[in-house]
Amino acid sequence: MHFTGRTWRPPYEAHSVIIQATSGCTYGKCRFCNLYKDEGFRMSSLEEFEEDLEEIKRYQPYARRVFWTGANPFAMSYENLKLRALTVRDYLIKCQSMAMFASIRDIRDKEVWQLRKLRAMGINGLSIGTESGDDDTLALAGKGYTAADILEQCRKLDEAGIEYYFVYMTGLAGKGGGYRNAVNSAKLFSQLNPYFISVDSLTLFSDTELYRMVREGTFTPAGEKERLQELQTFIQNLRIRTHLFANSVSNFYPITAYLPKEREAVVSELQHVIDTVSEEDMEVYRKKLKGLG
Numbered sequence: 001m002h003f004t005g006r007t008w009r010p011p012y013e014a015h016s017v018i019i020q021a022t023s024g025c026t027y028g029k030c031r032f033c034n035l036y037k038d039e040g041f042r043m044s045s046l047e048e049f050e051e052d053l054e055e056i057k058r059y060q061p062y063a064r065r066v067f068w069t070g071a072n073p074f075a076m077s078y079e080n081l082k083l084r085a086l087t088v089r090d091y092l093i094k095c096q097s098m099a100m101f102a103s104i105r106d107i108r109d110k111e112v113w114q115l116r117k118l119r120a121m122g123i124n125g126l127s128i129g130t131e132s133g134d135d136d137t138l139a140l141a142g143k144g145y146t147a148a149d150i151l152e153q154c155r156k157l158d159e160a161g162i163e164y165y166f167v168y169m170t171g172l173a174g175k176g177g178g179y180r181n182a183v184n185s186a187k188l189f190s191q192l193n194p195y196f197i198s199v200d201s202l203t204l205f206s207d208t209e210l211y212r213m214v215r216e217g218t219f220t221p222a223g224e225k226e227r228l229q230e231l232q233t234f235i236q237n238l239r240i241r242t243h244l245f246a247n248s249v250s251n252f253y254p255i256t257a258y259l260p261k262e263r264e265a266v267v268s269e270l271q272h273v274i275d276t277v278s279e280e281d282m283e284v285y286r287k288k289l290k291g292l293g
């Protein structure tokens, strides 16, 4: 298999077959991210892609879901996505869906009719690292798009019937900003249809821009309890039926919830943690983290 550089797939794609479609990230400017610092963006050639499919076919000829790796394979043009999706189906005849990471920017250059066709070819399951739906937080994080962009582009996915998943990151707004970020993000996400939302919590790594800002005194990180309160606020303000996963290692206290059914239970559970665990113990946990969770 042609895996180069850092290979990253979300925990919920653990049962998918993985294949490298691209490597690196087309953007590379998010201030909290150190994932692809030393890698340029590269699209795997069709030859490489086919060789990998040949190998997968030998071991998992009946694979039903394939995850394309790379920070944002959806950055490929419609034609390139189409060619690769059809090629997957040539090799893996039982494949029902192909999932990948996508940025809001990657959807911009695609028309709804193209998205519909990609959906019909099996591309279904875009993990979108929105991180927030609050304009100030998006700007602070250097995401390069606004809440209005998220709304406009994801509505196109809704129209085309492509399933997508959001990421929300607690702590990203900095000290004192969690409440505003949670309310505005929940308001935005509630106008869309993310199949589920996964939650991470900001962990500062020394090779990031945000870390440099902390040292310069231009960014003050949120405390751990503020982040849990932010998560409570986010959950309380979400007005859609969705599944929330806040169980990656970057979350001090892992929770999952079906919303709105489990809203009250999970908010109380978080309150119990806030009331019984000290800020210092929570900080010790975060200092031990070695990579983005």
Ligand code: SF4
Residues within 6 Å of the ligand: 025, 026, 027, 028, 029, 030, 033, 034, 035, 036, 071, 103, 129
């Ligand atoms: S968060 Fe995603 S889009 Fe932003 S720089 Fe990192 S890999 Fe690229």
